[in-house]
Amino acid sequence: xxxxxxxxxxxxxxxxxxxxxxxxxxxxxxxxxxxxxxxxxxxxxxxxxxxxxxxxxxxxxxxxxxxxxxxxxxxxxxxxxxxxxxxxxxxxxxxxxxxxxxxxxxxxxxxxxxxxxxxxxxxxxxxxxxxxxxxxxxxxxxxxxxxxxxxxxxxxxxxxxxxxxxxxxxxxxxxxxxxxxxxxxxxxxxxxxxxxxxxxxxxxxxxxxxxxxxxxxxxxxxxxxxxxxxxxxxxxxxxxxxxxxxxxxxxxxxxxxxxxxxxxxxxxxxxxxxxxxxxxxxxxxxxxxxxxxxxxxxxxxxxxxxxxxxxxxxxxxxxxxxxxxxxxxxxxxxxxxxxxxxxxxxxxxxxxxxxxxxxxxxxxxxxxxxxxxxxxxxxxxxxxxxxxxxxxxxxxxxxxxxxx
Amino acid sequence: xxxxxxxxxxxxxxxxxxxxxxxxxxxxxxxxxxxxxxxxxxxxxxxxxxxxxxxxxxxxxxxxxxxxxxxxxxxxxxxxxxxxxxxxxxxxxxxxxxxxxxxxxxxxxxxxxxxxxxxxxxxxxxxxxxxxxxxxxxxxxxxxxxxxxxxxxxxxxxxxxxxxxxxxxxx
Numbered sequence: 001x002x003x004x005x006x007x008x009x010x011x012x013x014x015x016x017x018x019x020x021x022x023x024x025x026x027x028x029x030x031x032x033x034x035x036x037x038x039x040x041x042x043x044x045x046x047x048x049x050x051x052x053x054x055x056x057x058x059x060x061x062x063x064x065x066x067x068x069x070x071x072x073x074x075x076x077x078x079x080x081x082x083x084x085x086x087x088x089x090x091x092x093x094x095x096x097x098x099x100x101x102x103x104x105x106x107x108x109x110x111x112x113x114x115x116x117x118x119x120x121x122x123x124x125x126x127x128x129x130x131x132x133x134x135x136x137x138x139x140x141x142x143x144x145x146x147x148x149x150x151x152x153x154x155x156x157x158x159x160x161x162x163x164x165x166x167x168x169x170x171x172x173x174x175x176x177x178x179x180x181x182x183x184x185x186x187x188x189x190x191x192x193x194x195x196x197x198x199x200x201x202x203x204x205x206x207x208x209x210x211x212x213x214x215x216x217x218x219x220x221x222x223x224x225x226x227x228x229x230x231x232x233x234x235x236x237x238x239x240x241x242x243x244x245x246x247x248x249x250x251x252x253x254x255x256x257x258x259x260x261x262x263x264x265x266x267x268x269x270x271x272x273x274x275x276x277x278x279x280x281x282x283x284x285x286x287x288x289x290x291x292x293x294x295x296x297x298x299x300x301x302x303x304x305x306x307x308x309x310x311x312x313x314x315x316x317x318x319x320x321x322x323x324x325x326x327x328x329x330x331x332x333x334x335x336x337x338x339x340x341x342x343x344x345x346x347x348x349x350x351x352x353x354x355x356x357x358x359x360x361x362x363x364x365x366x367x368x369x370x371x372x373x374x375x376x377x378x379x380x381x382x383x384x385x386x387x388x389x390x391x392x393x394x395x396x397x398x399x400x401x402x403x404x
Numbered sequence: 405x406x407x408x409x410x411x412x413x414x415x416x417x418x419x420x421x422x423x424x425x426x427x428x429x430x431x432x433x434x435x436x437x438x439x440x441x442x443x444x445x446x447x448x449x450x451x452x453x454x455x456x457x458x459x460x461x462x463x464x465x466x467x468x469x470x471x472x473x474x475x476x477x478x479x480x481x482x483x484x485x486x487x488x489x490x491x492x493x494x495x496x497x498x499x500x501x502x503x504x505x506x507x508x509x510x511x512x513x514x515x516x517x518x519x520x521x522x523x524x525x526x527x528x529x530x531x532x533x534x535x536x537x538x539x540x541x542x543x544x545x546x547x548x549x550x551x552x553x554x555x556x557x558x559x560x561x562x563x564x565x566x567x568x569x570x571x572x573x574x575x
Contacts, residue, residue: 033475033476041567042567064434070434070435113471113497127473128497128501129478129497129501129504130475131475131563134562134563139566139570145550178470178495211467351431368471370425371425372426373430
C-alpha cells in the first residue's frame with residue numbers, strides 16, 4: 001500500500017492515527033525540558049522505559065556550571081528510570097541511534113528536529129518537542145497525521161567534487177524552506193543503490209530544512225549490510241504504487257558543489273559564486289556530515305597539507321572517532337593543524353567549541369545557517385565536506401572543481 | 405462540544421520563515437527558568453518586539469516556527485502574553501508544541517494584515533477577522549483543526565489530556 005510512510009504507519013495519507021512508538025529519544029537539551037514536563041505530570045510510571053533513550057550531545061562536556069547541574073539531574077533520573085543512556089562523548093543522538101538502535105519499519109520519535117535522519121533506514125522517524133515527548137514517556141504512543149510524500153527519483157552517481165550534501169542543499173533550495181511542510185520526502189530509483197548509509201543519512205537529515213516531517217529510503221541490500229554489523233535483522237522494503245504530491249527526477253551526475261549563503265538554508269548557489277570569500281573558521285562535523293566516511297574524505301584532502309584558517313572537526317560519535325583513529329584520519333587532521341573536539345554537536349548550535357564572533361565568517365558542514373545561530377552578528381555558509389576541506393586549506397571559499 | 409471564547413487583540417505582524425532560533429536564541433535555552441526565555445524573546449529579530457507582545461495576537465507569514473524543535477519558543481510566546489498566533493502556515497513541530505501548550509492557532513494561507521489592526525478570532529468557528537485603522541474588515545476562514553487538536557486545546561493542553569488518558573487506563 002502506497003508510500004513508505006503509508007506502509008509503516010498503516011494508513012492513508014491525510015488520516016489521523018494513534019501509534020505506539022518503537023523508540024523515543026531526547027538529548028541533554030530537550031531531555032531536561034521533557035523531565036520538567038514529566039515532573040508536572042506527577043512523574044510516575046514511564047510506560048516503556050526500555051524504549052526510551054537519553055543521549056547527551058548538545059553541550060558536552062558541560063560548558064557552564066548551570067548546564068552541568070541540569071545534566072546531573074537528568075543523568076541521575078536516567079539511572080533511576082533505567083533508560084538507555086549515552087553520556088557526554090558518546091556522540092550525536094541521531095548517530096548514536098544509527099549505531100544499532102534502529103530497524104526498518106520502526107516508528108521512532110526524537111525530541112530534536114533532525115530525528116528525520118533515521119528515515120535513511122526505512123524507519124518512520126520524526127521530531128517533536130518536550131511536552132509531546134513527556135506524553136510519549138507516559139503513554140508509549142502518540143498521534144500522527146500520515147503525511148503525503150514528495151518523490152525524488154535518483155539516477156546515476158555523483159561525479160567529481162559533488163556529494164550527498166550538495167544534493168541535500170539542491171533539494172532544499174528547490175523546495176524552499178517550507179516546500180515540504182507536513183509532508184515526507186522519499187528517495188527512490190536506481191541511483192539509491194549506489195548511496196551508502198552515510199550518504200543516505202546526509203540526505204534524510206536535511207528533510208526538516210524544507211519543512212519535511214521526515215525523509216525516507218526503502219531498506220535494501222545497502223541497509224542490510226550496514227545493519228548486519230549490529231546484528232539487526234533487515235527486511236527489504238519496496239514502493240507499492242506510491243502516489244506523490246510532487247516528483248523530481250534527479251541525475252546525480254549533474255549535481256555540482258553548492259553553498260547555502262547566509263542566513264537561509266534555501267539560498268543556494270554554486271560554490272564558485274562566492275569563491276575567494278575570506279573565512280575565519282571552517283567546521284566539519286554534525287549530524288549531517290560528521291560520520292566516518294565524511295571524516296575520511298576530509299582527511300584524504302587535508303593529508304600532507306596545512307590549513308590556513310581555524311578548522312574545527314567534531315566526529316559524530318565515539319565509534320566514528322575510533323574508526324577515524326584506527327585509519328590514521330585523526331593524524332592527518334592534527335598534522336594539518338586542525339582542532340579536534342569531542343564527539344557531539346560542538347559548534348553547530350552556537351554555544352561552545354567554536355562560537356563565531358561579530359563580523360566573522362564561517363563555513364560549516366551543518367544543516368542550518370540561521371542568523372546568529374553560530375554566533376551573534378556572524379555569518380556562515382553551509383557546504384559539503386569536500387568544499388569545506390579544500391576551503392580550509394585555502395583559507396577562502398574554494399570550489400572543489402577548481403582544485404581537485 | 406467545544407466551548408471557546410472569542411479572542412480579540414491588536415496584531416503584531418511578522419514575516420515569513422521566522423525560525424525558532426529567532427524566537428529564542430540557543431544561548432538562552434539551558435535553564436529551567438522560563439522567564440529568561442520570555443525576557444529574551446525575538447531578541448535577534450527585533451529588540452522592540454518584546455515590549456509589544458503582551459496582550460497581542462501574532463500574525464505571521466508562512467512557515468512560522470521553522471527549524472529547531474525547542475519547545476522554549478512556544479513557551480516564551482505564551483509567557484510574553486501573546487493571546488493567539490495566526491500564520492499563513494506553521495512549521496509542524498512548532499505547531500504541535502504550541503498546540504500542546506493550548507496556544508490558540510489559526511492557519512490562514514491568504515491573510516494580510518498590518519501592525520495594530522484589530523484581530524478577532526474564534527476556535528469554535530475558525531473565523532479570523534482583521535479590522536484596519538479605517539474600520540475596514542476582512543474575514544478569513546482558518547484551516548480546520550482536527551477533533552483531537554481542538555480537544556487538546558480545550559482541555560488546556562497536552563498535560564491535562566494525558567492525565568485524563570492515564571486515569572482512564574487506570575480504571
